[in-house]
Amino acid sequence: MANVSLRHVYKIYDGGVTAVTDFNLEIADKEFIILVGPSGCGKSTTLRMVAGLEDISKGELYIGDKLCNDVAPKDRDIAMVFQNYALYPHMTVYDNMAFGLKLRKMPKEEIKRRVGEAARILGIEQYLDRKPKALSGGQRQRVALGRAIVRDPKVFLLDEPLSNLDAKLRANMRTEINKLYQKLGTTFIYVTHDQTEAMTMGTRIVVMKDGFIQQVDTPQHLYDLP
Ligand code: ADP
Ligand code: ADP
Numbered sequence: 001m002a003n004v005s006l007r008h009v010y011k012i013y014d015g016g017v018t019a020v021t022d023f024n025l026e027i028a029d030k031e032f033i034i035l036v037g038p039s040g041c042g043k044s045t046t047l048r049m050v051a052g053l054e055d056i057s058k059g060e061l062y063i064g065d066k067l068c069n070d071v072a073p074k075d076r077d078i079a080m081v082f083q084n085y086a087l088y089p090h091m092t093v094y095d096n097m098a099f100g101l102k103l104r105k106m107p108k109e110e111i112k113r114r115v116g117e118a119a120r121i122l123g124i125e126q127y128l129d130r131k132p133k134a135l136s137g138g139q140r141q142r143v144a145l146g147r148a149i150v151r152d153p154k155v156f157l158l159d160e161p162l163s164n165l166d167a168k169l170r171a172n173m174r175t176e177i178n179k180l181y182q183k184l185g186t187t188f189i190y191v192t193h194d195q196t197e198a199m200t201m202g203t204r205i206v207v208m209k210d211g212f213i214q215q216v217d218t219p220q221h222l223y224d225l226p
Contacts, residue, residue, distance in 0.1 A: 003029040003187045004050060004155055009059035011045050011211075019045040021211040023059070032181050032188040034202035034219075036195070042211040043191040047157050050189060051080045063155065074104075079148035080157040083164060085140045087132040087147075093119075094128040097146045111150075118146040121183060122176075138169045145180065158190045162197065174200055199223045 004027040011020040020042040027033050035043040048054040050061060052073035061068045063076055087096050094115055101111045119125045122142040132140055141161060148156060161177070162170045178201055181188050192198060198205050198219065205222050207215040219225055 003027055003031070003064065004189070005060075005062040006046075006050070007060040007062070009046070009049065009061065010057045011042070011049060011054060012057040019211055020049070023213060025206060025213070025216070027187060027189065030185055030187055032201065032203045033190065034198045034205045035189065035191045035208060036193065036198040036205060037208035037214070039193055041208040043193075043208055044159055046208075047080075047159050047189060047191050050076075050155075051078060051157050052076055053080075077154040078157055079151045079153040079155075080159065081141075081144050081148050081161045083160040085132070085144040085164075087140060087143055089132055092129050092131060093124065093135070093143050093146075096132065096143055097150050100147065101150055114150040114152070115146070118149040121149065121180070122146050137165050138173060141165065141173065142176075145177075149180075149184070153186065155187045155189065156184070158188065160192055161190075163192075163194070170197075177201065195223075199225065 006023050006025045009020060009023040010018065012018050023046060035046060037043055045054060049056050052068070052071065056069050063078065068076055088099065091099065097115045097118060098111050101114065115128070116125070119128060122145060124139060124142045124146065127135060127139060132143065135143065144161070162173050165173060174197060190201065202219055205217060205219055206213055207222070215222065
């Protein structure tokens with residue numbers, strides 16, 4: 001059964017820009033899908049439609065068995081990690097990670113357990129009382145990942161999560177995200193314009209160009225890897 005299914009999906013922005021044209025993709029449970037392509041080809045728009053942050057102009061989005069075109073973001077079984085971290089500057093790392101769960105009125109003990117576990121997985125336990133400005137870029141991105149993990153979603157959406165990091169840290173975080181994927185065993189959809197990330201991270205790669213899917217294949221086939 002496909003975990004996420006996009007069927008003949010289009011996005012036409014107000015003003016008439018067609019950002020995504022006839023996007024068709026069946027994503028199986030526990031796949032790690034990479035959406036790759038040059039800037040402006042529609043990757044982010046596609047991801048944001050899955051998240052519910054953009055309306056779908058035409059076509060259908062299923063998450064699990066459920067038609068989700070009109071389902072609010074908070075009622076989709078997803079969590080999204082953004083390029084710019086989107087952390088709350090006035091809150092501690094703990095509160096940043098706990099915030100979404102508090103909104104959902106989860107019991108305090110359960111919140112504590114989930115934040116603790118996510119912090120352990122990401123190696124940020126010692127920073128829980130700090131504010132984001134007292135963290136490095138890599139640590140902030142871990143907190144952003146942690147905030148998504150605590151929600152225990154079925155699908156992770158990541159929009160260029162490493163592009164604000166320097167080259168060395170990017171290489172480390174590629175490995176970290178691969179490990180995270182192995183550990184969590186959930187579906188990942190990951191947007192990047194970086195060939196190296198595409199080659200080293202996904203189980204299947206979707207190459208986009210001008211709003212269309214150009215090619216879908218494994219990294220081995222696409223990049224002639226051993
Ligand atoms: P990518 O993520 O591949 O860089 P985007 O999905 O951000 O591409 O953008 C795809 C196209 O849609 C681009 O032509 C972009 O200018 C346009 N676009 C993106 N967001 C909007 C918006 N809010 N309103 C109008 N056009 C947009
Ligand atoms: P949080 O990000 O901790 O959930 P927000 O106040 O930023 O807290 O989110 C309000 C709503 O926006 C959430 O209930 C959810 O629907 C959506 N949202 C915000 N951030 C995310 C995220 N990282 N992943 C998925 N949905 C999000």
